[in-house]
Amino acid sequence: MTANERPLITIAIDGYSSSGKSTMAKKLARQIGYRYIDSGAMYRAVALYALRHGMITRDDSVNADALQKALPDIRIDFRLEDGAQHTILNGEDVEKEIRTMEVSRVVSPVAALPAVRHALVRMQQELGASKGIVMDGRDIGTTVFPDAEMKVFVKASAATRAQRRLDELTARGEKATFEEVLENVEQRDHIDETRDESPLRCAEDASVLDNSFMTPAQQDEWIMDLYSKTLSSL
């Protein structure tokens, strides 16, 4: 099958925070010429907006009414720069700001709000309407694209994920301790898994990947293999 003959499909990659799903999804999209969308970045952009507009109280709870009213004023776009995806919030490139510990601390309660989820799920469905997309997140295979032809659920131990996140933060010059990052990872897992609105869970028809002890190369091979099998089963 040549690239032009391959049918376009929807690929949903869900899993725990810092499980390496974004790296894997990004690389897969590049290899197969698909568009990549990081849905977590959209929740992070909304959380940044809420922080900047005083909608987060001192105990990190969210002023849900104010945020719901502001949702029509929040525009999120993506721009490709030197092969990397940048998240644009109301015209401003916020790719760096949305990855800070401050945003990580408040993003789960923001993402648990039904109004936020409804607005972003709608945007995500529009972005994927013409297929040929790899989207990663928590509810892509269950809520956003329940009919996706290929679904992956990625997991790894909390300690492995905290170490990966710490390495990322350190590489960007942010200061954080392993304990602090582990606590944030565990806290986010808990909120993501227990929220009422589309909680993080594995879709029944997803292929599960535990990459705790896998090298990036093994992971890439695993996903390319699944992609080929998915195409041949259509």
Ligand code: DC
């Ligand atoms: O993947 P991430 O860590 O950048 O995601 C940030 C937060 O957004 C995370 O705490 C869970 C939430 N999220 C979500 O609820 N649904 C998605 N589809 C993607 C992310």
